[in-house]
Amino acid sequence: xxxxxxxxxxxxxxxxxxxxxxxxxxxxxxxxxxxxxxxxxxxxxxxxxxxxxxxxxxxxxxxxxxxxxxxxxxxxxxxxxxxxxxxxxxxxxxxxxxxxxxxxxxxxxxxxxxxxxxxxxxxxxxxxxxxxxxxxxxxxxxxxxxxxxxxxxxxxxx
Amino acid sequence: xxxxxxxxxxxxxxxxxxxxxxxxxxxxxxxxxxxxxxxxxxxxxxxxxxxxxxxxxxxxxxxxxxxxxxxxxxxxxxxxxxxxxxxxxxxxxxxxxxxxxxxxxxxxxxxxxxxxxxxxxxxxxxxxxxxxxxxxxxxxxxxxxxxxxxxxxxxxxxxxxxxxxxxxxxxxxxxxxxxxxxxxxxxxxxxxxxxxxxxxxxxxxxxxxxxxxxxxxxxxxxxxxxxxxxxxxxxxxxxxxxxxxxxxxxxxxxxxxxxxxxxxxxxxxxxxxxxxxxxxxxxxxxxxxxxxxxxxxxxxxxxxxxxxxxxxxxxxxxxxxxxx
Numbered sequence: 001x002x003x004x005x006x007x008x009x010x011x012x013x014x015x016x017x018x019x020x021x022x023x024x025x026x027x028x029x030x031x032x033x034x035x036x037x038x039x040x041x042x043x044x045x046x047x048x049x050x051x052x053x054x055x056x057x058x059x060x061x062x063x064x065x066x067x068x069x070x071x072x073x074x075x076x077x078x079x080x081x082x083x084x085x086x087x088x089x090x091x092x093x094x095x096x097x098x099x100x101x102x103x104x105x106x107x108x109x110x111x112x113x114x115x116x117x118x119x120x121x122x123x124x125x126x127x128x129x130x131x132x133x134x135x136x137x138x139x140x141x142x143x144x145x146x147x148x149x150x151x152x153x154x155x156x157x158x
Numbered sequence: 159x160x161x162x163x164x165x166x167x168x169x170x171x172x173x174x175x176x177x178x179x180x181x182x183x184x185x186x187x188x189x190x191x192x193x194x195x196x197x198x199x200x201x202x203x204x205x206x207x208x209x210x211x212x213x214x215x216x217x218x219x220x221x222x223x224x225x226x227x228x229x230x231x232x233x234x235x236x237x238x239x240x241x242x243x244x245x246x247x248x249x250x251x252x253x254x255x256x257x258x259x260x261x262x263x264x265x266x267x268x269x270x271x272x273x274x275x276x277x278x279x280x281x282x283x284x285x286x287x288x289x290x291x292x293x294x295x296x297x298x299x300x301x302x303x304x305x306x307x308x309x310x311x312x313x314x315x316x317x318x319x320x321x322x323x324x325x326x327x328x329x330x331x332x333x334x335x336x337x338x339x340x341x342x343x344x345x346x347x348x349x350x351x352x353x354x355x356x357x358x359x360x361x362x363x364x365x366x367x368x369x370x371x372x373x374x375x376x377x378x379x380x381x382x383x384x385x386x387x388x389x390x391x392x393x394x395x396x397x398x399x400x401x402x403x404x405x406x407x408x409x410x411x412x413x414x415x416x417x418x419x420x421x422x423x424x425x426x427x428x429x430x431x432x433x434x435x436x437x438x439x440x441x442x443x444x445x446x447x448x449x450x451x452x453x454x455x456x457x458x459x460x461x462x463x464x465x466x467x468x469x470x471x472x473x474x475x476x477x478x479x480x481x482x
Contacts, residue, residue: 040405040406042405042406042407044405044406044407045406095372095373095375095376096376097205098205098206098207098376098380099204099205100205122419125414126413126414126415126417127414127415129414130413130414130415131413132414133406133411133413134383134414135380135383135384135411136205136376136380137376137379137380137383138376138378138379138380138381138382138383138384138412138417138420139379139383139412139413139414139417140379140417140419140420141375141376141379142414143414
């Protein structure tokens with residue numbers, strides 16, 4: 001057993017965990033945050049994407065102890081007291097969600113991209129979400145919504 | 159060398175179970191005590207948008223705001239059977255059942271309203287019951303209260319028209335209705351690596367009538383992506399009944415970088431038996447992509463591939479064979 005301190009969605013958690021626990025299982029089973037999905041479980045599909053210290057990671061490929069003293073954002077942390085995050089709102093407005101299983105990961109990849117590059121080209125958006133597989137949408141409306149989110153966020157800053 | 163080519167694919171596709179198999183959807187429309195409409199259907203929402211468009215169909219049939227319609231679905235203890243979310247059949251089949259139940263409920267609401275107002279010529283307009291001969295009105299809540307605080311409920315059943323084909327003559331009426339589309343793609347083939355890149359695409363899709371155009375576009379994008387994977391990437395690699403490509407490292411599906419921009423053309427030619435003219439497109443949107451891509455590869459490099467997926471290895475082999 002090992003004790004870790006992790007800040008997730010702004011809250012500090014101290015937990016005793018098994019050394020072989022994945023970050024994905026820590027988030028879902030230990031903290032009961034079920035927005036993060038498990039797809040392939042081997043780092044190929046991006047469904048379990050979370051942001052750790054500003055960088056997207058596949059939480060199935062990170063051990064929970066590696067998150068010690070790190071700051072993590074999951075889909076549950078996107079919404080605030082004002083409501084949905086502009087990226088989430090843009091996904092709704094553009095009709096970018098079909099079955100929804102890839103969407104938490106897509107939204108977090110979009111956030112990591114827009115944090116670094118607030119006005120990406122469509123090519124840059126496609127590169128930014130190329131680690132997130134989607135079987136339903138054909139991606140185009142997701143790309144549209146990230147473009148729209150970029151406009152929403154620019155509007156917020158002004 | 160990189161070579162470009164154009165290709166087209168056209169299909170027609172019969173929706174519904176077909177070939178005489180009973181294809182039945184059931185719905186219940188209810189006016190609840192708050193004056194809101196509840197629709198009960200066993201239809202499953204898998205992301206295709208059934209939940210959205212069935213609510214729209216009910217609102218349109220009743221002439222009430224869509225915001226007061228709640229769709230209650232997938233709970234088999236309280237919803238009637240609406241068949242599977244398969245065969246591209248929910249919009250057409252269950253849409254018809256929902257429309258019938260909503261129309262029956264509307265008739266019942268008018269009957270109650272006639273008794274309350276002592277008027278004969280009544281209609282529902284944007285959720286309010288109005289008289290055509292006076293300025294008397296009633297709300298749906300008035301109707302709910304007048305019917306003893308109970309719930310007004312009406313059933314709708316729709317059975318698709320399908321007969322078994324005659325095995326001798328091949329004649330019959332296996333499917334109703336048919337959905338038609340035509341896709342065009344431009345590809346770029348790298349003759350050194352065998353990699354095929356889809357540069358752009360245009361997809362024209364007959365939908366009868368688009369109940370929700372944004373959802374139709376989403377279905378076209380998604381169908382094209384699956385057709386693209388089917389045409390050039392996705393190989394399960396069966397070996398003695400075992401799937402050898404059983405992970406995303408070797409069973410490749412398209413990523414955002416593989417998808418072209420798609421010009422989506424929605425063709426509306428209302429189907430007389432469809433709910434407000436609508437037909438299903440779930441499967442049809444996928445089918446034309448692979449033939450269009452293979453035709454474009456032929457146009458680009460002059461080799462006719464007859465086996466999918468057209469992986470770089472297969473394409474290079476075919477190019478080499480042609481050169482002899």
